Amino acid sequence: MVLIDTGMHEAGSLQQLDRALDQVNLRLEQVRLVACTHAHSDHWGQAAPICDRAGCELWMHPNHRHAISDPEKALERRLEVARQSGVPEEALRSYAERARGLPSGIAGVMEPDRDLVPGVEIETDLGTWTVHETPGHAPSHVCLFQPERRLLISGDHLLGRVSLYYDYGWTPDPVGEFLRSLDAVERLDARLCLAGHGRPFTDVGGHIVANRKLVGERLAGVMAALDGGPRTAVELVPDVYGEPLTQTNAGWLLSQTLCYLRHLELGGGVARAPDGEVERWARA
Ligand SMILES: [Zn+2]
């Protein structure tokens, strides 16, 4: 048995996996390979104990530095970006406090035994799966494709419900990478998509179009929000997303807005306008 993605690590999570496998008459010890679509904790977090118990290898894309960086350093980096984006000190302090108390979802850091890159094939009872790099959501993201059955294992690259997320700060242009990854997956012409969250779906092409459309809307939203002159990323968020910035959505919406700004900057549409410690953005 090949296990694609592991779920997040938390108290009792491995027992949950045992129970789920038991329902289909399988056991964790029968896993002969763990392959992860990307190194987010909900897809990779239990790799270490599973590979340990099953005595098997882990295969994952080599660009997984975003997952194994020192959590304290990563937090400091996020706080610096947030400060530069216009988040007030008070909010930064309470964010840092909460973030330090949150569990990582990772049972233990495990380096892959083999790089999951194009050219590598995964043999299964359903046939051979090919590997397709799909960075954007995460630098380490890959999709797996079974050509005879036209099955796509999409991880978080394509979900049943259009939901955009990019890792900020690890690659030059996560939004551009995501758009190119949509093109790459479109060329596969999959008939059924098995996503990392939610139910499988058949209209893969329709989902790709819907993702592209929403990216276009967000980019247009950022441009429109800059109509009145230079603004910080924090000031842009409510206009782009139609909701106020809160403690719970700030980390997510701010990093996404920065990814759009970066993409527009590379395209020449916007430029940074440094203003002391804080960075403002303006139409170029
Ligand atoms: Zn993810």
Ligand SMILES: [Zn+2]
């Ligand atoms: Zn996920």
